[in-house]
Amino acid sequence: MTLSAATVTAIHAEVARYPSKKTALLPALKLAQKDRGWLSKETLGEVADLVGLPHSHAVELATFYAMLFTEPVAPVRVEFCIQLPCALAGAEAALDKAAKLLDVEMQGTHGTRHGHTKDHQIELHGTVECYGACHRAPMCRVGDDYVENLKTDDDLKKLVGDLKIRAQQAPGH
Numbered sequence: 001m002t003l004s005a006a007t008v009t010a011i012h013a014e015v016a017r018y019p020s021k022k023t024a025l026l027p028a029l030k031l032a033q034k035d036r037g038w039l040s041k042e043t044l045g046e047v048a049d050l051v052g053l054p055h056s057h058a059v060e061l062a063t064f065y066a067m068l069f070t071e072p073v074a075p076v077r078v079e080f081c082i083q084l085p086c087a088l089a090g091a092e093a094a095l096d097k098a099a100k101l102l103d104v105e106m107q108g109t110h111g112t113r114h115g116h117t118k119d120h121q122i123e124l125h126g127t128v129e130c131y132g133a134c135h136r137a138p139m140c141r142v143g144d145d146y147v148e149n150l151k152t153d154d155d156l157k158k159l160v161g162d163l164k165i166r167a168q169q170a171p172g173h
Contacts, residue, residue: 074123075170085134121167
């Protein structure tokens with residue numbers, strides 16, 4: 001599958017925006033991932049061609065950054081920060097409550113916990129990456145959006161409701 005015309009246009013705009021093609025590669029990959037959901041080898045090649053760089057540059061960047069996915073992921077991916085400020089504010093408990101509300105069985109250990117809904121539409125991750133929102137802990141990242149101050153059961157119920165809506169609106173659902 002190829003990228004949408006809108007994404008191709010947006011990638012060309014990124015290339016025109018920067019003096020160096022290499023600088024445009026990361027935003028171009030993020031645009032492609034938003035369009036396709038993840039970055040297959042074919043998509044990486046297409047983006048590299050659009051930017052005007054060797055395919056190896058796209059592969060190197062995609063395998064370096066944790067926010068770029070070279071394997072299929074659920075349409076709705078939720079990453080709970082469990083770094084110290086969020087942990088002290090109850091991030092692990094928030095992750096556990098969200099998992100319970102979504103009927104997700106979490107696997108793994110601290111820093112690598114993950115799970116998904118039975119329909120594979122929503123993934124939950126407890127991640128060791130800090131997202132820099134310590135002053136509004138605990139928090140999670142849903143796609144590129146931050147959801148902060150997840151302190152109460154009502155906050156988590158609202159988050160779960162929003163996640164279910166996103167899953168229903170995801171392409172292919």
